[in-house]
Amino acid sequence: MTASRYPFLFATLGDAAASIPDELAQALETTLSAPGAPQTDNGFTLLGCLKRIRHGEGADGQQWPSRWHTPGQRVALARIDRANAGLSLLLEMLHATERVRVDGEEAQHVGDDIRKGLLLACRGLAEYMGTQLPSA
Incomplete structure (x- = not known):
């Protein structure tokens, strides 16, 4: 291509x-x-x-609402909002896999590679949000 x-x-x-x-x-x-x-x-x-x-859509699909921020700050805030929504979902999934690992049946367990992947994705999103905060 x-x-x-x-x-x-x-x-x-x-x-x-x-x-x-x-x-x-x-x-x-x-x-x-x-x-x-x-x-x-x-x-x-x-x-x-x-x-x-x-152009800076937030996790709710709307432009960042503040009139007191510059356009660049609104984009950074929208990116943080989207990353936070993704991080929350990944952490819920990680939490659920851990509860199933501890209390569930073995047939329902996910592998260590899945849990590690979820953890690394969470770390990556958290680090990304940290890089966006100074812009906001």
């Missing part, structure tokens, strides 16, 4: 676009390149959602 073959996809995802299977990349490129694609009243199209996400 090259940037020239899928310019809208590369503009949206950057280098991560190279890891998308060709069939999916073609479908996304077609959607992203649709000129003036009609939007519903609430603007829920793929391109519309991607634009809102890129």
